Amino acid sequence: MDSKYSIQFSILPLFFLLLLSPSVYCQLDYYYYDNTCPDLTRIVRYSVYSALWTDARMAASLLRLHFHDCFVDGCEGSVLLDDTSKFKGEKNAFPNRNSARGFEVIDDIKANVEKACPSTVSCTDILTLAAREAVYLTGGTYWSVPLGRRDGKTASEKSANEQLPAPVEPLQNITARFISKGLNAKDLVVLSGAHTIGFASCANFKNRLVNFKGSGKPDPTLDSSLLQNLQSICPKGDGSSDPNLAPLDPVTTNQFDNVYYKNLMNNSGLLQSDQILMGDSNTASMVINYSNYPYLFYQDFGASMIKLGSLGVLTGQNGEIRKNCRVVN
Incomplete structure (x- = not known):
């Protein structure tokens, strides 16, 4: 890879675990896929690395995609869903239309993960890990990601339009949106x-x-x-x-x-x-x-990315593990 990516492999002390609330510990697990999909991190990292090799912008796109997913009704992969006869999804909401990118990268990662671990890893966890790798592979920090999120079964263009902050809003309004989450x-x-x-x-x-x-x-x-x-x-x-x-x-x-x-x-x-x-x-x-x-x-x-990635997660028997990130099973 070109040196402009300045990949760093030094990992800062990972004491972020101490910053999580007890409720997050109950819902998500840092070792969730250790037995069922032990190569998950390697698969995601290689796929993101390959994507950055051809498109340097993709790091920011994956990070933004994760934020836009979690900020709208929680981290449940809703931003990845295509429109159906039952709902209008978030891809064509004003904050995402013609600007949200990276769906094909997530599709590729999902396909590779499905080959290794069929029907095991949620699209939401894949997107969360991809955002971490996007930061890490462009010279940023590394943090441990608690896993075990399941995928939602619906999406809402209306929710995306209403909940995502706009770049022209006053600080007071944007802060209020963050506090509400x-x-x-x-x-x-x-x-x-x-x-x-x-x-x-x-x-x-x-x-x-x-x-x-x-x-x-x-x-x-x-x-x-x-x-x-x-x-x-x-x-x-x-x-x-x-x-x-x-x-x-x-x-x-x-x-x-x-x-x-x-x-x-x-x-x-x-x-x-x-x-x-x-x-x-x-x-x-x-x-x-x-x-x-x-x-x-x-x-x-x-620490803030861990908080963001823990918003409104579906765990246990809630939601599903999508086979295709663009459609519900």
């Missing part, structure tokens, strides 16, 4: 650090470039040199530039690190929802800490 302001700042990799389309930030909040001027918090660059990527017009992409972190675009926070301190956050973290004293202090202490960011990111 059992997360907090710290989790918001930490998980926003996932924007250290990936891209966003002009449609998600063009409001900052010309007529910010009806002022007739660009967003005054946006760095002037970045503004000029973004205006060249997203010229004014009829919206034809809306699909054009800009890196969320133009400094180390494909490297999972803490440069995202340094960018915020330099008024170079791409999305409005990123830069507003500097507009509140509480979130700004966390941004400063993570910009100065990368290991603190890695530690807290792993």
Whole structure:
């Protein structure tokens, strides 16, 4: 693999187990597949590695797919389901339409897992592990993932439209959404650090470039040199530039690190929802800490990802183990 991925194989101390609530211990198990699918982690890692070899953007796409799954009615693989005659799924919800990616990668992983361990591993667990590997293989931290999630049997476009935060929302609204899910302001700042990799389309930030909040001027918090660059990527017009992409972190675009926070301190956050973290004293202090202490960011990111991956899980006899991640059995 190209050196730009900067794969790191040093694993930070894994004391994240101590941060989990007792209820999570009861539902999920760090050793869940040790006997029934012992090669699971290796299969997922190799598949994600192969995907990144051909498409560096896929790391961010898999991470985002996991977030969009868990934030809508819990981690039950609903974002992976295609529409049926019984429900309209989440793939065409506004936050996912023409932007959610990685479904084929999950399909490939599922096929490989089914060959090794038929009808054993849920699509939800596969997606959760793929998100961890996406971070790890782009130079980020490693955390142990508790497993045993089962797949849901339905999905809701309406729920995705209502529950996922938008990049133009005020900080108070986004924080309230996180709190409603059992997360907090710290989790918001930490998980926003996932924007250290990936891209966003002009449609998600063009409001900052010309007529910010009806002022007739660009967003005054946006760095002037970045503004000029973004205006060249997203010229004014009829919206034809809306699909054009800009890196969320133009400094180390494909490297999972803490440069995202340094960018915020330099008024170079791409999305409005990123830069507003500097507009509140509480979130700004966390941004400063993570910009100065990368290991603190890695530690807290792993802990917040465990919390995210434990939201609304189905276990025991609830749900099912899908044979095909796109359809219920």
